[in-house]
Amino acid sequence: MDFELSEEHKLLRKTVRKFAEETIRPVAEKYDEEAKYPYEIVEEAKKLGLIAPAIPEKYGGAGMDFLAQAIVIEELFRGDPGIGLAISARIFGSDMLLEFGTEEQKQKYLVPVAKGDKVMGAAITEPEAGSDVAGMKTRAERQGDYYVLNGTKTFITNGTIADFLIVFARTNFNPPERHMGITAFIVETDREGFIAEPIKKKMGIRASDLAEITLKDVKVPAENVVGQEGMAFYHLMQFFARGRVAVAAQAVGIAQxxxxxxxxxxxxxxxxxxxxxxxxxxxxxxADMATAIEAARLLTYKAAWLISQGGNPAKEASMAKLYASKVAREVANEALQIHGGYGFIKEYPVERFYRDAKITELYEGTSEIQRLIIARALLGKI
Ligand SMILES: Cc1cc2nc3c(=O)[nH]c(=O)nc-3n(C[C@H](O)[C@H](O)[C@H](O)COP(=O)(O)OP(=O)(O)OC[C@H]3O[C@@H](n4cnc5c(N)ncnc54)[C@H](O)[C@@H]3O)c2cc1C
Structure with a gap:
């Protein structure tokens, strides 16, 4: 791998860094304090084309590669992680549409999201099924041309502000293998029976939106199924590498x-x-902090570069996320220590980075799950 960034990547980094320093950082404390979604800042990010860096231009994105996306995320999070997530997660779940959506679904749902006019999210986690995705209990039962969805999803980013979510639900309740029988649906959030309750009391990334979702007899047309019925778990596994490199980039930005x-x-x-x-x-x-950040960045860029080359690097993505999130937590801790008692006071941004760092070890698979994946890859089991 050539570790020298291209001129385009360098220019992109410079542009996003300036935006983060001048537009995001000055308002970061306010949005964190108020736990408010930063609509005004999102509008500015939209003008710079930062909503969907790696979605092809024909579907409304900026058409850059995945390394560019990692650079954008890193720089946004360096400015402020809460606002960085609010901007970069507006397309969360879009890989499902891009890879498995029909052309009609892409035009109707993906294009407005990539342009920044609409917001989406992905609802996988349930109160009793987090790391164990296949343990989900949300049901989707076919009735003629519709499916009827019932269940509860929790910790759903963008849950109260999204126009639609990709909801994962069980369509086969007695599959030959437990990872089979899960299907993905586009569920518009204004459908009857869709209830989103905000989760406000977060430790960090407080400017981003989080909700618990209840689905009560939500009717969804069969044409809203994304990908193959019963195969959504496997579809999802194809994208986890991308999500994990994105979180690794978040962690590098937080550490920096x-x-x-x-x-x-x-x-x-x-x-x-x-x-x-x-x-x-x-x-x-x-010296130790700067060295660890550089190592985390190189792991992250390498995994992002592999994705840009068309790969699906499960092991490298998990390594990048595992290591970069640890570095984010440890560097934020040391940065606070260097501030002495002032680091403990909210007036200094370091206190926010300290709180925000932790999430990178939890979502898109906890650090324990990343270790399981790395070990399985080493043993040739995936
Ligand atoms: C702010 C935030 C945003 C999120 N956004 C989304 C979203 O948009 N969409 C979505 O679907 N989900 C989202 N999540 C959910 C997130 O992905 C889950 O919280 C995460 O996968 C862990 O699941 P859990 O919380 O149920 O923990 P659990 O799975 O209950 O894990 C508890 C502990 O047990 C460990 N553990 C579990 N299984 C094993 C094992 N086999 N081996 C070793 N250790 C194990 C875990 O590592 C962890 O330490 C979000 C979460 C948060 C906090």
Whole structure:
């Protein structure tokens, strides 16, 4: 792999960095405090074409490669993780449409999302089925030209603001193998029986939207099925690599954002008559942090580059996510430590990075699940 970014990638990075510094960072504290979705900032991101970097132009996106998408995510999260997620997750679940949707579904649903005019999400997790996706209980029963959906989904990003969700539900209740029998549906959020309850009391990424979804006899036309009936678990597995590299890029951005704050503070804060950056203990922290971030970035870029080449690198994506999310948590912790007591006060952005870092070890598969995937890949079991 050529580790030198192309001129286009460098220009993109510069543009997004400027946007993050000038437009996102100044309002980050307010949106975090109020746990409010940043519609105004999203409008600005839309103008710069940052909603769907890697969706082809013919479907409303910017038509860049997946490495470009990783760079956009990294820089947005470096500005602020909550607002970064609010912007970058508006297309969450779009891979399902892009890969398995009919041309009609792509035109009707994918295009307005990629253009930033509509919002989507993916509803997989249930109160009793998180890591064990195949354990889901939401049911979809066929009645003529419709399916009737019943069940509860939880932790659904964009749940209260989405125009539609890709909902995963069981259509075969007695399959030969437990991963079979799950089907994906496009469910418009204004359908009767669709209820979204906001989950507001989040530890971090508070500017992004999260909800619990209840489906009560929600009627969905058969034409809203995405992909092959009963095969949605396998469809989903094809995209997890992309989602995981996206989260790895989030983690790199968070780590870099926290580092930037600590680096600046260490040179400004005076103790014992000199900047604390003069103390070797602080210098060693900064050196370790910068090294870990660079390693996480290289793992992430490599996995993103493999996807850009048309690959589906399950092992590399899990390695990037596992490592980068650990680095995000550890670097944010050290960055806060360098701030001393001031790091514990909300006025300093480092406190937000510290809270925001944790989510990267949880969603798109926890760190334990990433280890399972890496181990299985090493043993030749996937
Ligand atoms: C802010 C946020 C946003 C999210 N957005 C979405 C979304 O948009 N759509 C969606 O569908 N979901 C979403 N999720 C859900 C997220 O993907 C799940 O929370 C995650 O997959 C873990 O599931 P769980 O919370 O049920 O934990 P559990 O699966 O109950 O895990 C609990 C603990 O047990 C461990 N564990 C579980 N199984 C194993 C095993 N086999 N081996 C070893 N350890 C194991 C886990 O690693 C974890 O430490 C979101 C979650 C959050 C918090």
């Amino acid at each position: 954002g926290a580092f930037d704050e600590a680096f600046k503070y260490a040179q400004e804060r005076q103790q014992f008559g000199r900047p604390i950056a003069d103390f070797q203990a602080i210098q060693f922290k900064l």
